[in-house]
Amino acid sequence: MYRIHILMAMDSHTIAQGSREVKEALIRDLALAGISDEVKIVETGSLGISNKGVVLVVFPDDVYYVNVTTNDIPDIISEHLIKGRIVERLHYKKAAVGKGGEKKDERLGKQVRVVLKNAGIIDPQSIEEYIAEDGYEALGHAVTEMTPEQVREEVKKSGLQGRGGAFFPAGIKWDFAAGTEADQKYIICNADEGEPGTFKDRLILEGDPHSIIEGMALAGYAVGATKGYVYIRGEYRMSIEHVQIAIDSARENGLLGQGIFASDFDFDLEIREGAGAYICGEETALIESIEGRRGEPRDKPPFPPAEGLWGKPTVVNNVETLANIPQIILKGAKWYRNFGTEKSPGTKVFTMVGNINNPGLIEVPMGITLREIIYNIGGGIPNGKGFLLAQMGGTTGGILIEEHLDLPMTVETLRGIGAGLGSGALLVVDDSQCPVDLVKNFVEFFNHESCGKCTLCREGTGRLHELLSRLTSGRGEEKDIELVQVLSATMMRGAFCGLGQAAPVPILGCLRYFKDVFIRHASEHVCAANKCEMEAVAETIAA
């Protein structure tokens, strides 16, 4: 028995800030203090605090320490672990987030944890800890007591929509695949997360990999698939490692393989690594990549549930979508609908990035307002600056301004203003930034990531880049703005896939709300924010 448990967040953010070194110092100093056998160190996923250096929690006291360095370890040991006094200078006043919607602490605002219920609480490399939190109970219940139709019915009733960004009803997608006759069907987990500002999937894969495996097995049972692939970005080394450990231990425990829970259901999984291509997040490009080719999107229809991987019916679901499934099967569609709104049920994981005091990962019910996210949970904008704009859903996301701060964040309300929830990345931009410079940055990204298959996207992103470079360097003219508009509208209508169709969304959004700023760049060659390197700008500002 251990007297104290120390949970250490070992995710990509904290490792980049030295958590491995701190852990080594902790092990060493605990031994020096002679209390190694009283304290257990548990590595876990993100604790939801991402920019405060190394984070650890001391249990059972539930005390969070942030910005911990190797030099602080002796104090934590002698003061807290031995004398029971909290080290105030490192203390972060935040309580653990309640599971299943029970709030423990008002300071957390509206955060609830369904998808992230285990992340940062269990050791992601331990199947025992996942099982102790009701893990694999949903799978056991489904394969022994439910028919595949009943599983699909429950998911349909829950109203769960695909969390990859398209928000297509998950249960209906499953129905399509279930209704196609074939000797082999596949489940693919789309973990090719590459949308700038998005790291929700990464932290689920790193912090709770078994929830994905269980979700995929349930999907397999529901549609009649016996084989699954987890397609993970090649850059996500830690995610690949954790998912592989989880697959191996699930197999050893008979939770993957032949005759799961002594039923006649067989299901097995394999990881496929990406090799660096944003476009592979598009489901048919992803399938092309697994088939060993360039990741270029396919013509649709046929859609993957009819004809997907190696020509067989295939369901492609996002990581977050799959992480919801075990909860829905275990607790029921009705419970799931306690969260969110009628048309957008459930919770949504957002990543808050950009000019915000508390960047990081949050899970909130659908329908929360932008103001609550930015000012209550996100802690507002740093350095006393004002709010210029927010971009919801990644670099292809729509632009939101001051007047949208009180709009409930749901699929339907955002659609109404030409935006969307997308990947859930929320980029907050303060008023010291320049919208024209920002649009140039977006366009650079699209130009780099366009796969080159269709002319409109390949050439269109290139020409947009030229036009924006002119506007941001003092060589622009007013007719360039018009060209940007016409080209954007043409790409939206004519590009082959979602990349080219969505790329113009933030461009047109910025043009709609900041037209005057664009005009000043074009006609007066002035960047008031002083972000664009214009030859004439220095004198104008001085004057």
Add this chain to the structure above:
Amino acid sequence: MPEITIIDEIVENYNDVKTPLIYILKDVQKEFGYLSDNVLTRVAKKTKIPLSDIYGVATFYSLFTTKEKGKYIIRCCNNAPCHVNGSKEVLDKTKEYLGIDFGETTKDKIFTLEFTSCLGICAVAPVMMVNDDVYGNLTPEKAVAILKDYKLKGTSNV
């Protein structure tokens, strides 16, 4: 071991995997540092996939390279979340310190400078990656200090 034998062995390792080309190229690149014409020709012969298709794949994905690179590959992010947190100053200073532009390798073959798409650690933006190690909350000064350490490591091992 001769080049051909190594490539053949890598291909044979994946006999049981359906459509393993990307895995084969990853392993081959790990072995030889980059995917030269000779190497790709052998992969084509052994896998019976047309060389043009293999070249298409090798040049499509950003983790593959058909050119020789430096000992340390620096991948800088300039996507929007890093951009609004001052990545441009970091990029400019890094270029100045190394004396090369993006896509280039230093003369001593120690560094190659590249852009990367979002690495998903935006809460500590701006960020960069040197080989497999990730660095966050960068300032121009911090970036240069990190690269100086690598330079010392890189030259002392040669």
